[in-house]
Amino acid sequence: MVTSLRLLHLYPDLLNLYGDRGNIITLKRRCQWRNIELAITEASLGDKVDFANIDLVFMGGGSDREQTLLFQDFKEHKGPALVEATEEGLPLLSVCGGYQLLGQYYKTHDGDEMPGLGLFDAWTEAGESRLIGNVIAQVPMLGGKTTLVGFENHSGRTYLGSSQSTTALAKVLRGHGNNGQDKSEGAVYKNALGTYLHGPILPKNPALADWLLSKALERRFGSSQIDSLPDCWEQKAHQAIIKRFS
Amino acid sequence: MFPSPRLLTALWVGKVAISINRHIGHGGTSLPGMVGRKIAPQVLSTLASQLKKGAIVVTGTNGKTTTSKMIAAIMEKGGLTLTHNRAGANLISGITTAFIHSASAGGQLKSDLGIIEVDEATVPPLTKEVKPRVLVVTNFFRDQLDRFGELDKTVDLVNGAIQKLPPQSTIILNADDPLVASLGAKYTGRVIYYGIESRSYGNREMTQSAETRFCRLCGHSLDYDWYFFGQLGHYRCHHCGFQRPRPHITIGDISLKGEDGSSFYVETQENRWLINLSTPGFYNIYNALAAVAVAWHTKVADQAIRLGLEGYKTNFGRMERLEIGEGRKAFLALIKNPTGCDEVIRTITQNEGPKRLLIMIQDNAADGRDISWLWDADFESLEKVASQLQSLTTSGLRGEDMALRLTYAGLPVQQIEHKANIDEAIRSTIKATKTGETLYILPTYTALLAAKTTLTRLGYSSKYWEE
Structure with missing residues (x-):
């Protein structure tokens, strides 16, 4: 029997900054190399989604203008159902703008608060300058000293709330992360991840890609068993960043 | 005009810096200007105001170097002397x-015409100092986003500068790029649109990732009935009525001749020019069209247009042909963003013969620190010529990232080789290229500069600052 998983790519035509489609390419290949079929569906403005048929969700970031375009659609239609599914363990990766939309609110320069979906206990405030550059961080949930490398480019500063349910994805060793102050990077709530890291994030962090896939497999088939891959260039590219920037 | 002592000092110090740079065999072209401006901030505006026939300013993400050089080739055939930032320091x-x-x-500028290639974000400060007679905007794609934040902001910057131009300035815009064409909507001076009518190239469906398919004026999605590449095509917005402006100058028939270039007709209502371009790549047809639009507007003789473009050779790493010995071919093609890179990949896959690939990726400031665009480019297309690939080498500071990208594009992982050192990578791949094979070298900007240094030493390329 062929194992198959279904990935939903949310708003691929609007949230497509900084090579984030590389994350989809990565998940697709890593499944293919293990004889897992990964069916990819896309949903944008006006499209209906039945999350019961979805095993994994990806949401990237977009420009301010494009995020404004989809805000209404996400808030009223897909967002609430997505939150409900993640409560039940649906794995999700959200990057940058997608991550911000899933927090409690976004506070603009003028002090207006745009409500988010409230999946993560986190809020974002517009910042004066952009936080740009290479990031190295440690991810406790991947065990030991597993590092995460990526490239951040954001002006929003995200702060995690005090509830224990949302935790930081990683501890920043180099770069800015969520807000440039508290050394936190990204957020985890159940199997949902938020991060500021582009690069894109998954190709050079295969352990994180496999974490998402094993959560999806576990939820669908009851077993998180996943074959290991050689990860030759994945490790070389990862280590090259560690060597140059730490 | 009698130049001030301060201006003369700036000029002399700058000239000494230029000559030192060249003497040490370094093509760096920013420092002398920087020093000159420190001494006399008005040095550029004072010199540029002496141009008898004004300045042609060219901006846009892709094609600004090639378009400026094509304009220069035409103008020189027309007998004009030029001041032109040829080395691409923009x-x-x-x-x-x-x-x-x-x-x-003595501080006198003897040239007739200025041809200035300028980085998009530098358009506002430049147009404060140099009032352009003509401003050309070629296209807007994602490029070095970490400097600008977002593409929208880049378009806004250029738009802001255009609204402040003196009324006698003419803007020449690519009608096929909705982001560029939208710049003409509010400009009160003269606007000339250029665009391709011929549908002998392109698709009814979008095949590549486009920058934006949304109307800049109202935010609704644009409807296309033809795509050339990226978001370039024939489009309209059914919501607000914004549509591709009718071009004043167009291209009818195109015949693409692979590595040998192309021939096509450029047409206005009254004129028609047959152009033979030896430079390959569909995107270069756009560059030639923009150059003809400038020549037509400034009333250059037909003969100069034809001869200028026919004599134009690709240079400075824009699908530049390198002579590496009998029966062996090599091309050098700058890659710096997905759309430009996809066009280069397309040219490579059109060649049926055995080939080698050397891709050199760096992330210095001039390359853009963020190399995530590699994942937006269509390296997957190389899979269909995988059997013709004799070797696949990556190099540069981000060579491992490139090797990883190729792995995920479906190319055989055991065939991919990384050589960190650019000089060594070039020497060894040229050496490995056999008779009948074609080597493609694809560098980002600073890798191109390094490649030029090596190629010059090997005797395969002219010194780029003299081109």
């Missing part, structure tokens, strides 16, 4: 260097 200091170099020691 920030304000590099542009200033070109003017310092062109001026006499």
Whole structure:
């Protein structure tokens, strides 16, 4: 029997900054190399989604203008159902703008608060300058000293709330992360991840890609068993960043 | 005009810096201008105001170097003398260097016409100092986003500068790029649109990732009935009525001749020019069209247009042909963003013969620190020529990232080789290229500069600052 998983790519035509489609390419290949079929569906403005048929969700970031375009659609239609599914363990990766939309609110320069979906206990405030550059961080949930490398480019500063349910994805060793102050990077709530890291994030962090896939497999088939891959260039590219920037 | 002592000092110091740079065999062209501007901030505006026939300013993400050089080739055939930042240093200091170099020691500029290639974000400060006679905008794609934040902001920057131009300036815009064409909507001076009518190339469906398919004026999605590449095509917005402007100057028939270039007709209501271009790549047809639009507007003789473009050779790493010995071919093609890179990949896959690939990726400031665009480019297309690939080498500071990208594009992982050192990578791949094979070298900007140094040493390329 062929194992198959279904990935939903949310708003691929609007949230497509900084090579984030590389994350989809990565998940697709890593499944293919293990004889897992990964069916990819896309949903944008006006499209209906039945999350019961979805095993994994990806949401990237977009420009301010494009995020404004989809805000209404996400808030009223897909967002609430997505939150409900993640409560039940649906794995999700959200990057940058997608991550911000899933927090409690976004506070603009003028002090207006745009409500988010409230999946993560986190809020974002517009910042004066952009936080740009290479990031190295440690991810406790991947065990030991597993590092995460990526490239951040954001002006929003995200702060995690005090509830224990949302935790930081990683501890920043180099770069800015969520807000440039508290050394936190990204957020985890159940199997949902938020991060500021582009690069894109998954190709050079295969352990994180496999974490998402094993959560999806576990939820669908009851077993998180996943074959290991050689990860030759994945490790070389990862280590090259560690060597140059730490 | 009698130049001030301060201006003369700036000029002389700048000239000395230029000559030192060249003497040490370094093509760096920003420093002399930077030093000159420190001494006399008005050095550029004072020199540029002496241009008898004004300045042609060219901006846009892709094609600005090639378009400027094509304009220069035409203008030189038309008998004009030029001040032109040929080496592609397109920030304000590099542009200033070109003017310092062109001026006499007494502070007089002898050239007739300025041709200035300028980085998009530098358009506002440049147009404050140099009032353009003509401003050309070629296209807007994602490029070095970490400097600008987002593409929208880049378009806004250029738009802001255009609204402040003196009324006698003409803007020449690519009608096929909705982001560029939208710039003409509010400009009160003369606007000339150029675009391709011929549908002998392109698709009814979008095949590549486009920058934006949304109307800049109202935010609704645009409807296309033809795509050339990226978001370039024939489009309209059914919501607000914005649509591709009818071009004043167009291209009818195109015949693409692979590596040998192309021939096509450029047409206005009254004129028709047959152009033979030896430079390959569909995107170069757009560059030639923009150059003809400038020549037509400034009333250059037909003969000069035809001869200028026919004599134009690709240079400075824009699908530049390198002579590496009998029966062996090599091309050098700058890659810096997904759309430009996809066109280069398309040209490579059109060649049926055995080939080698050397891709050199760096993330220095001039390359853009963020290399995530590699994942937006269509390296997957290389899979269909995988059996023709004799070797696949990556190099540069981000060579491992490139190797990883190729792995995920479906190319055989055991065939991919990384050589960190650019000099060594070039020497060894040229050496490995056999008779009948074609080597494609694809560098980002600073890798291109390094490649040029090696190629010059090997005797395969002219010194780029003399081109």
